[in-house]
Amino acid sequence: MEKRYLSFEDIEAYKVAFRLSNMVWDIVIHWNNFSKDTVGKQFVRAVDSISANIAEGYGRYTKKDKVHFYRYAKASILESIDWFKKAKSRKLISEEEANTIASDLEKLPRLINWLIKYTNDNLTV
Template sequence: MEKRYLQLTDLTSYKSAFNFGNEVWKIVIGWDYFAKDTIGKQFVNAADSISANIAEGFGRYHKKDKIKFYYYSLGSTKECTDWCNKAHIRGLISDDIYKVINVYLERLPREIHQLIKFTEEKLSV
């Protein structure tokens, strides 16, 4: 039987973060120029950096290097919480969209912490 290696797309945290970034993009793309240029760009960059940092960490060889990037993705998750709250308070997103985004923002830190724990426990390098 052929040995199968873990792939980036096998990671729950990566899939969730990737989908979250696309959801944020779909929301922000409909905003007016000022909103996009101020909150929108920051929100999209922070959302995209969650999955990007998971991907970069996954591609690193050493355990400490991997974990460092996974922690960066956690920081980006917290940054997204701030941008989401600002967008909601400033009337850019509805209560319903706010709730949907917050489901991701509550789940992602748990998934990333699970990835960090798995990396710490299972990798030897």
């Protein structure tokens, strides 16, 4: 039996963040130029940064480095929430889209907290 190693793509926080970033992209790509240029680009960058920081943290060697990037991911969640609220209040996203985005943004801090705890508890370096 071949031993399979965990990939960053197996981490639940990464899966949720990656799915969310693609959903936000699919929404923003249809906005008018003004909305896309002001809110859209920032919203996409913030949401993309969540999964990117999880991936980068996973690729680091020491637990201190890993946790550092996982904390960046948590900060990107807060930035994403701000852009999400702006998009919602400016009626750039539908109620259904808003509910899905809000649900994922609510889940992610707990998932990343778990990832930080797991990293601190199980890595020795």
